[in-house]
Amino acid sequence: MNAVPTRLLIGGQWRPATDGAEFPVRNPADGSLLASVADATADDGVAALDAAVAAAAEWAATAPRTRGELLRAAFDALQQRREEFATVMTAEMGKPYAEALGEVTYGGEFLRWFAEEAPRVAGRYGPNPEGTGLMMVSHRPVGPSYLITPWNFPLAMATRKIAPALAAGCTVVIKPAEQTPLTTLLFAQLLTEVGVPPGVVNVVPTSAPVLISERLITDPRLRKLSFTGSTAVGRSLLAQAAGGVLRTSMELGGNAPFLVFDDADLDAAVAGALQAKFRNIGQACTAANRFLVHEPIAGEFTQRLTAAVKELTAETIGPLIDQRAVDGVGKLVDDAVTRGARLEIGGRAVEGPGSFYEPTVLSGVAPGSRLLREEIFGPVVAIVPFTDEDEAVRLANDTEYGLVAYAYTRDLARAHRLIDRLETGMFGLNAGVVSNAAAPFGGVKQSGLGREGGIEGIHEYLTTTYALLCR
Numbered sequence: 188m189n190a191v192p193t194r195l196l197i198g199g200q201w202r203p204a205t206d207g208a209e210f211p212v213r214n215p216a217d218g219s220l221l222a223s224v225a226d227a228t229a230d231d232g233v234a235a236l237d238a239a240v241a242a243a244a245e246w247a248a249t250a251p252r253t254r255g256e257l258l259r260a261a262f263d264a265l266q267q268r269r270e271e272f273a274t275v276m277t278a279e280m281g282k283p284y285a286e287a288l289g290e291v292t293y294g295g296e297f298l299r300w301f302a303e304e305a306p307r308v309a310g311r312y313g314p315n316p317e318g319t320g321l322m323m324v325s326h327r328p329v330g331p332s333y334l335i336t337p338w339n340f341p342l343a344m345a346t347r348k349i350a351p352a353l354a355a356g357c358t359v360v361i362k363p364a365e366q367t368p369l370t371t372l373l374f375a376q377l378l379t380e381v382g383v384p385p386g387v388v389n390v391v392p393t394s395a396p397v398l399i400s401e402r403l404i405t406d407p408r409l410r411k412l413s414f415t416g417s418t419a420v421g422r423s424l425l426a427q428a429a430g431g432v433l434r435t436s437m438e439l440g441g442n443a444p445f446l447v448f449d450d451a452d453l454d455a456a457v458a459g460a461l462q463a464k465f466r467n468i469g470q471a472c473t474a475a476n477r478f479l480v481h482e483p484i485a486g487e488f489t490q491r492l493t494a495a496v497k498e499l500t501a502e503t504i505g506p507l508i509d510q511r512a513v514d515g516v517g518k519l520v521d522d523a524v525t526r527g528a529r530l531e532i533g534g535r536a537v538e539g540p541g542s543f544y545e546p547t548v549l550s551g552v553a554p555g556s557r558l559l560r561e562e563i564f565g566p567v568v569a570i571v572p573f574t575d576e577d578e579a580v581r582l583a584n585d586t587e588y589g590l591v592a593y594a595y596t597r598d599l600a601r602a603h604r605l606i607d608r609l610e611t612g613m614f615g616l617n618a619g620v621v622s623n624a625a626a627p628f629g630g631v632k633q634s635g636l637g638r639e640g641g642i643e644g645i646h647e648y649l650t651t652t653y654a655l656l657c658r
């Protein structure tokens with residue numbers, strides 16, 4: 188942990204906060220202090236934007252191939268330091284070490300993918316319909332970008348934004364979540380070591396995200412805001428961005444339905460359910476939140492899943508991010524039980540140090556229960572039976588969110604109908620995880636605006652221009 192930088196990175200310099208303040212970063216598994224990190228003020232945020240603005244023209248003019256090669260070098264360096272990054276992530280965020288290694292793989296793929304996309308940004312050139320001239324359509328970097336990331340995937344949420352921004356030719360200021368700044372700082376150090384020029388990536392951890400964000404979002408030199416976090420915060424940032432008509436990308440909350448039909452391979456469905464629910468201790472925007480199960484198999488599915496969950500322990504799946512999260516999950520479970528849900532297993536916080544909650548299964552969850560409307564963000568399975576496909580679709584769409592849906596069925600015609608009818612940006616058929624750097628990640632409804640990853644991801648950091656060339 189001693190090797191991890193703990194200062195702000197501004198214009199290539201590691202600096203303390205202007206007022207010298209620091210904030211603690213703790214290990215959620217035992218509450219121990221990992222590091223004290225420089226606590227950026229709003230003025231530090233502006234200094235970081237100054238640096239990003241100063242570096243913008245040269246970085247935009249850097250050959251796309253060169254920008255791509257730097258990202259590829261970052262990918263290679265990250266592979267060589269997999270264990271170090273996984274260790275830091277497990278320490279500050281709490282996910283099991285094997286999952287942290289998985290995040291190094293997933294997060295790294297954005298570097299490799301956008302290294303390859305950087306030189307592929309193309310335009311169009313052709314005659315106008317009137318035949319009087321030529322139309323030229325091209326893309327240019329949108330400009331200095333402010334990136335705000337959450338704590339649940341400390342590396343991948345950073346690379347999913349930094350890699351396309353740099354590939355597109357944008358400089359950035361990144362503000363990691365206050366719970367998990369260390370992974371981002373370590374990654375920024377790696378970028379400087381592979382040769383990303385000073386000012387291209389600036390990092391401002393802070394315990395006061397509101398002040399710094401307000402200053403940057405209302406600064407006319409900022410050209411783009413990319414946020415990943417809760418829908419409530421996203422809404423307030425959108426309102427601030429409206430003042431300057433700032434371009435935004437919003438990766439917000441989810442309430443994923445996990446549909447199991449009576450023709451499904453139940454072993455596969457149980458395995459997929461464990462992945463979709465317990466990965467990241469249930470703290471993922473893509474986590475299955477509502478298990479909608481066809482009535483004829485609801486009893487058997489519940490019994491098999493409960494048996495599988497019995498094999499898990501709070502210690503092996505990992506701690507929640509903090510005690511507030513444990514209390515929040517507890518309240519959702521209590522509310523469901525009060526409304527008639529049956530507690531199959533779990534249902535309690537674990538006594539002692541660290542913020543652990545038992546792996547939990549609730550069946551027969553009643554309509555109106557809070558955990559059907561809100562993100563659970565914890566290791567709690569909520570099972571609701573349905574009678575037919577129409578009811579399944581109605582229940583699945585009965586939410587303000589629309590990030591991802593999962594379905595287990597052997598009927599391909601049904602799968603195609605579900606893809607058409609489910610109001611989500613992503614869909615997994617017989618799959619418990621869909622995220623992939625080569626695919627556009629993002630939601631509809633109040634799950635957000637824009638896409639990260641895929642060939643779409645780089646366009647979040649490009650603006651389209653058109654020129655008419657007359658003879």
Ligand code: NAD
Nearest residue numbers: 336337338363364396397400416417420438439440441472
């Ligand atoms: P959060 O909204 O509380 O915080 C996210 C980030 O915003 C953090 O960096 C935080 O410091 C900052 N922030 C908080 N309040 C702010 C404010 N008023 N102004 C400016 N910045 C502010 O979310 P969280 O608890 O860190 O993360 C969990 C949420 O993120 C969940 O809702 C989850 O679904 C969502 N999420 C979405 C995706 C996605 O891709 N759609 C991915 C991961 C997480």
